[in-house]
Amino acid sequence: xxxxxxxxxxxxxxxxxxxxxxxxxxxxxxxxxxxxxxxxxxxxxxxxxxxxxxxxxxxxxxxxxxxxxxxxxxxxxxxxxxxxxxxxxxxxxxxxxxxxxxxxxxxxxxxxxxxxxxxxxxxxxxxxxxxxxxxxxxxxxxxxxxxxxxxxxxxxxxxxxxxxxxxxxxxxxxxxxxxxxxxxxxxxxxxxxxxxxxxxxxxxxxxxxxxxxxxxxxxxxxxxxxxxxxxxxxxxxxxxxxxxxxxxxxxxxxxxxxxxxxxxxxxxxxxxxxxxxxxxxxxxxxxxxxxxxxxxxxxxxxxxxxxxxxxxxxxxxxxxxxxxxxxxxxxxxxxxxxxxxxxxxxxxxxxxxxxxxxxxxxxxxxxxxxxxxxxxxxxxxxxxxxxxxxxxxxxxxxxxxxxxxxxxxxxxxxxxxxxxxxxxxxxxxxxxxxxxxxxxxxxxxxxxxxxxxxxxxxxxxxxxxxxxxxxxx
Numbered sequence: 001x002x003x004x005x006x007x008x009x010x011x012x013x014x015x016x017x018x019x020x021x022x023x024x025x026x027x028x029x030x031x032x033x034x035x036x037x038x039x040x041x042x043x044x045x046x047x048x049x050x051x052x053x054x055x056x057x058x059x060x061x062x063x064x065x066x067x068x069x070x071x072x073x074x075x076x077x078x079x080x081x082x083x084x085x086x087x088x089x090x091x092x093x094x095x096x097x098x099x100x101x102x103x104x105x106x107x108x109x110x111x112x113x114x115x116x117x118x119x120x121x122x123x124x125x126x127x128x129x130x131x132x133x134x135x136x137x138x139x140x141x142x143x144x145x146x147x148x149x150x151x152x153x154x155x156x157x158x159x160x161x162x163x164x165x166x167x168x169x170x171x172x173x174x175x176x177x178x179x180x181x182x183x184x185x186x187x188x189x190x191x192x193x194x195x196x197x198x199x200x201x202x203x204x205x206x207x208x209x210x211x212x213x214x215x216x217x218x219x220x221x222x223x224x225x226x227x228x229x230x231x232x233x234x235x236x237x238x239x240x241x242x243x244x245x246x247x248x249x250x251x252x253x254x255x256x257x258x259x260x261x262x263x264x265x266x267x268x269x270x271x272x273x274x275x276x277x278x279x280x281x282x283x284x285x286x287x288x289x290x291x292x293x294x295x296x297x298x299x300x301x302x303x304x305x306x307x308x309x310x311x312x313x314x315x316x317x318x319x320x321x322x323x324x325x326x327x328x329x330x331x332x333x334x335x336x337x338x339x340x341x342x343x344x345x346x347x348x349x350x351x352x353x354x355x356x357x358x359x360x361x362x363x364x365x366x367x368x369x370x371x372x373x374x375x376x377x378x379x380x381x382x383x384x385x386x387x388x389x390x391x392x393x394x395x396x397x398x399x400x401x402x403x404x405x406x407x408x409x410x411x412x413x414x415x416x417x418x419x420x421x422x423x424x425x426x427x428x429x430x431x432x433x434x435x436x437x438x439x440x441x442x443x444x445x446x447x448x449x450x451x452x453x454x455x456x457x458x459x460x461x462x463x464x465x466x467x468x469x470x471x472x473x
Contacts, residue, residue: 004106006070006096008032010063012086013074014048014055015040017145018168018180021155022072022100024051025107025143028157031070036063036086038078041455043147043322047154061089071095072103075173077402099173101180104143108163108185111141114299117167117181117215118192119231120346121292125192126166127151127321128296132314133162136306140164146340149319149326169211170198177201179211186215188224190299192292193231195345199379200372200406209237216241226299229253230291231345248298250291255298257290262356266290270297277301278308280315285325285337286353325353328460332467333444335361338460341451342371344382354449355389361447363389366428366438366459368396368452369414375399377407383417393418393425394438396456430457435466444471 004026011023014035027033035055040048048055056063059078063086064071071090073079081088090097116126123146130142131150142164144154167181194212202208219225221243228234229249238247247253258276260268268290270277278301280293293315300306306314320326328336335358339350347367354363365387369375374382375398387393395418397411411427418425426441428434434457442448448467450460 004029004031006031008065008068009034009070009072010065010068010090010095011035011055011072011074011100012059012090013037013076013079014053015044016074016076017044017147017154018100018143018166019072019074020044020047020053021143021145022103023053024153024155025141025157026103027051027053028155029107034063034065034068036060042461047147051153059084059086061085064089064093068093068095070098072098072100073173075099075171077405080174099176099180101172101183104165105183105185107141108165111163112161112187113163113165113185114188114190115165115167115181115184115186115215116190116192117169117212118228119195119197119233120343120349121192121228121288121295122166122168123340124289124292124321124324125190125296126164128292128315128318129190129300130164131318132296132300132306132311133160133164135314135317136310138162138305146324147322149321150317167215169202169208171201179215181215182211182218186219186223188299188303189215189219189226190295191225191227192295193228193345194233194237195231195343196233197343197373199376203378205233205236209233209240212237213240216243224299224303226295226302228291228295246298246302248295250287250294255294257294260290270294272298278312280312282315282318284318284320285357286349287356288349288353289325325350328450329464329468331473332464333471333473334442334467335447336450336464336467337448338450340453341367342453343373344379344386347386347451350449350451351387351389354447358447361445362391362443364392364394364442364446364448365390366394366396366448366450366452366456366463368454368456369398369411370452370454372402372406375403375408375414377409380409380413380417383414384421387418387421387423387425390423392441393423394428394434395425396428396434396452396459397430399454428457434459435462438463439466439470442467442471
């Protein structure tokens with residue numbers, strides 16, 4: 001990493017999960033790093049604080065250090081020179097302008113890069129792999145687009161030969177429409193389940209799958225490629241692939257799962273070609289997390305990176321990821337968990353996990369249509385059954401950011417669509433007493449699921465505190 005060609009980097013939009021993780025990688029490789037954002041929310045605000053990464057809010061031209069030679073600009077609708085004075089100053093400064101994907105591409109030189117890509121499960125999968133290989137002493141470099149509990153950091157410069165990176169299909173920047181993962185020099189690939197996502201960028205299934213085909217084309221013929229059979233588009237994609245790869249899935253693929261015993265600590269077996277490979281125990285919730293562990297196990301065991309026992313030990317000790325079904329309080333009888341509800345499949349997986357582990361409790365969902373996909377008219381049909389099995393749903397106001405770039409639907413139409421499915425749904429606004437409305441509807445033995453990629457108006461922090469006072473354990 002000592003050969004990085006820039007000495008001072010400034011990150012505009014450092015509050016993003018990928019931006020903050022990449023900033024840490026650069027800082028730890030010897031580059032002086034500063035940053036800025038409009039505002040920064042938990043958990044990334046905690047990450048920046050704990051890592052002592054310097055940043056300022058809000059955006060302003062004065063945030064740009066005078067001696068900066070690299071400016072990394074996030075993929076955010078507001079980060080364009082026409083409307084953002086700090087971005088305009090960056091382009092006028094003469095400094096090199098990059099996306100964080102460009103930075104990761106430079107950092108991956110001379111390393112053996114393992115890209116974990118797919119529609120859902122990739123964040124947990126790369127975290128599982130980083131934890132597993134770190135516990136086995138392989139000391140990989142890694143970048144995770146989240147705030148993991150295992151490993152205890154989202155990014156680290158390791159001494160090993162492997163670079164583990166979460167590969168996102170979203171465009172690299174506002175000036176580069178290539179998928180981020182196309183910049184990452186993949187030596188090997190773990191492909192998680194596929195389902196149509198980011199419809200504002202990929203309006204058709206064909207356009208969405210095309211970028212994954214480009215990713216496969218970048219991988220050498222002798223590389224290891226593990227691909228899931230589990231997503232709604234996985235079979236269609238795999239049928240189009242003309243090169244050798246290994247498949248995994250809960251009930252279909254060379255690598256499979258058998259004999260699941262659900263509980264506070266769930267147990268299951270992994271098989272290859274029908275033959276037992278390893279017994280696994282985990283405290284993580286949901287079938288989707290078992291599928292993530294299966295994919296990671298198939299990859300690291302196929303590559304011979306760890307022993308079966310080392311893999312099993314790592315899965316047993318994995319603590320999870322913030323915002324990926326992590327428990328928000330241990331001090332209340334209400335079971336409060338946060339899921340990353342950025343797409344239909346992620347929302348359904350989180351709801352299924354809550355129903356699986358808390359089958360006798362009433363399930364209350366607090367939902368925020370934050371991503372473009374949730375507030376796009378083309379995916380309004382998602383609301384017809386996404387909350388199936390939920391006893392009570394509260395819907396926060398849709399994010400307004402980037403609303404003019406696609407056909408945005410409003411809160412009233414979203415709520416009406418959910419209600420038409422027969423669900424019990426209530427709209428929440430920042431102007432009302434949202435916390436009071438939720439509190440009045442809660443019971444002491446409820447299970448609550450926060451579903452958002454945003455901040456839900458602060459309810460993720462406020463509701464657990466209220467429940468601890470009103471329903472103490």
